[in-house]
Amino acid sequence: MIRESIISVSPLLFLILFLLTSCSPKIIPDEIDAKIDKTLSYKEIEKNPEKYLGKRVLLGGEIIETHVTQGGSEIEILQKPLNSGRAPRFTDESLGRFFISATTFLDPVIYKSGRRITVVGIVKGSKTRQIGDAKRIYPLLGKEYLHLWAPGSRSPEDGNPRISIGFGAIFHD
Secondary structure (H helix, E strand, O other), X not given: OHHHHHHHHHHHHHHHHHHHHHHOOOOOOHHHHOOOOOOOOHHHHHHOHHHHOOOEEEEEEEEEEEEXXXXXXXXXXXXXXXXXXXXXOOOOOOOOEEEEEEOOOOOXXXXXXXXXXXXXXXXXXXXXXXXXXXXXXXXXXXXXXXXXXOOOOOOHHHOOOOOOOOOOOOOXX
16 A cells, blocks of 8 residues: 555656756756866955966856957956855845956947856956056956846845745745
């Protein structure tokens, strides 16, 4: 009797697990994700970008400006912490800026100021930028993968109300 119940529940359990795992978007391909050095934080890279040359990192934030260059494009990004879905959080919290260098054309109308972006890049060094009266040094990454988030898209972690159907409970800080 118990064995028959387990057998009849198994397909239902399999279906539920499949639906739950297929609902969350995978924004970074597995072959790139596997190569990211997940031990490095923006704070460490920002202190000494040259120490981490060649390391593949995951960062995100809000685009400040995109420039078309002779060899491609360059994006200046205000760093923001990433949520569990790897989207930059809607927050004023930031540890600084960083730059992405791409060998392809990235249209400034699409990659415009205010858009949120998640980046997998290879540390190439640093870039000096004048901000007001001060010169600052920021990390420079070579573009390997970019995910541009839809304007206004928010996740449950950003405080939006949401509807859930399922088992269990949700706890927020």
